Amino acid sequence: MMFSGQSCIIPMGNKTESGICEEIYNCPYANALTNKEQRKPKMCWFNDDIRIVCCPLKDKLHTLGLFGKMYESSSEGVKRSTNTICRYDGTLQKCCPAPRAAPPPSEHGCPSLDTPEAPPDFTIAQRIAWNKCMEYQRYVEPCVAGKSPYTGRVDKHRLIRVKRCFIERPQNRYRISGGEDANYKEFPHMAVLGHYNYTAFTVEWGAGGSLINEQFILTAAHVLYDPSRPLRYALLGTLNNTDFRNGSLYSVVRTVPHPLYDFYKQKNDIALLQLDRPVLMSEFIRPICLFVPSFRTEDGQRTVAGWGATGKSPGMSQMLQMTDNLYITDHTECLKLKSNSKFNFTSKFHICAKSPALNKSDSCQGDSGGPLMILNSTFCSYVVEGVVSFGAGNCALGAAAVYTRVDGYLDWLVRNVWPDDWNTAKGQPVMYI
Helix, strand or coil: CCCCCCEEEEEECCEEEEEEEEEHHHCHHHHHHHHCCCCCCCEEEEECCEEEEEEECCCCHHHCCCCHHHHCCCECCEEECCCEEEEECCCCEEEEECCCCCCCCCCCCCCCCCCCCCCCCCCHHHHHHHHHHHHCHHHHCCEEEEECCCCCCEEEEEEEECCCCCCCCCCCCCCCCCCCECCCCCCCCEEEEEEEECCCCEEEEEEEEEECCCCEEEECHHHHCCCCCCEEEEEECCCECCCCCCCEEEEEEEEEECCCCECCCCECCCEEEEECCCCCCCCCCCCCEECCCCCCCCCCCEEEEECCCCCCCCCCCCECEEEEEEEECCCHHHHCCCCCCCCCCCCCCEEEEECCCCCCCCCCCCCCCCEEEEEECCCCEEEEEEEEEEECCCCCCCCCEEEEEHHHHHHHHHHHHCHHHHHHHHCCCCCCC
16 A cells, blocks of 8 residues: 555566656556556555556657557657657657757957866766856957947948956855845846646746756756656746747757766656757857866855745746855755755765755755856856755755766766767767767
8 A cells, every 4th residue: 555655667568667646647658548548557545436557757758649659669758860760749749850059159369268168087977067167258258349439330341358256255145045136137047947747738947057068957857857747948048937939949859867866765866858959159149168177166156046945925936036146065064954854965975065054044845957057257156156956945055065066977968968079079980879
C-alpha cells in the first residue's frame, strides 16, 4: 500500500523508471495510457474511488501512441539528424529543418578584442570555457561606427569598439526573499522557465536558469521532475515574466539532467536545457561565463537572482529580484537544513552560502536553477559559480542555502554544450549527445 507523494518504480520494457504516487487525474502519462492505449497504469492504491497511480518523474508521453516505439529510446521525444529535428508528444509528430547558429556579428575592420589567453595550466574544459567567455566579450564591446575627426559626423568606415556595461554594485542591494528589483540589462543571461500545466492548459513560471551559449540554458535537475507540469518554455531578455512583447520566448526541445542525478538525495542537481532555435544576442540577451579558477571575487561577495517568492505575497515574483550580499559559509550551516535528511554535502560538488544575519537575504521557492554569481568587473560580466539547489523549506531569512558547484561538473557541461570544441581538443571525431 502506497500513498500520494511516495516514491515508486514503473516497469517500462527492459528498464524501470522512477515515479511518484499521484492521483490519476494529475498524471498525464497514466491518463493517456488508460484512455488511448487501453492499458492499466502501475497502481499505488485507491483513495475512495480515485486511483492513485505511479506517475513517472520525467515526461514519458512520447513513448505512447503510433510512433511510441520509434521514440522510446529518444530524449524527451526528440530525434535529430544533421539537417532535421523531429519531435513527438504521443499524439503528433513534427519534423523541421535543424536551426543553425547565427554567425557572430561581422567585425571586419574593427579593432580586435583585447582579451587575455587562457592560463597554460588549464584543463581542456577550463580552456574551452575561458575562450567562450572571451568570445562573448564582443557583445559587451560591440563594433560600431565612430565619428570622423574631421567632420564630427558618424563615419561607417571608421569602426570602433564601445564598452556597454550595465552592471552596477551600489551598497545594500539585497533581498530576493524580501524584494529588490534587478536593474535594467544587468542580468542579460537570466531565463525564467515555464511548465505546461496539462490540467489547467496554462504556462506556469516556476524556476530560473542561465543562458551559457547560443542554445543552452544551465539550471537545476530537480526543476525538470514534475510529472503533471513538464518544463516547456524559457523567456529571456526581460525583467518582467509577463512581458512577452519585449522578452524573447523559446521552446525547450530537450532536457539533459546529469546522468547521476538523484532526485531523493538531491545529488548532482544540475541540468541543461536545449532551446528550439539559437538565441539572437543583444544588450538584453547574452551568455554568462562558466566559472574557472582565474575568476575570483575580490570582496568575497556573491550575487543571486531569480523570480522566486519574495515574502511580500504568495507565488513567484513578477519582476526579477536580486541580492549581491551572499557569502560562502561553513558547510555545517547547510547540514542543519531540515528539508532533506538524505543530503550529503560534498565540497567538490556543493557550495554553502548565506547572507549575514543583519541583511537577511536568501533565495526562495521559484529561484531554483538560477545562478550563484561572482562579478568580473574587468570584463563587465558575471560568472556562474553555482546553481540554486535547495535551502530552508520556509525560506527562512538569513538561513544558508545549497548551490551545485559548477566547476565540479565543468567537463560534463563543456562536453555537452560545445561537443565540437571538446572533441577537437581531445583529437576525437565530432559526436553529439
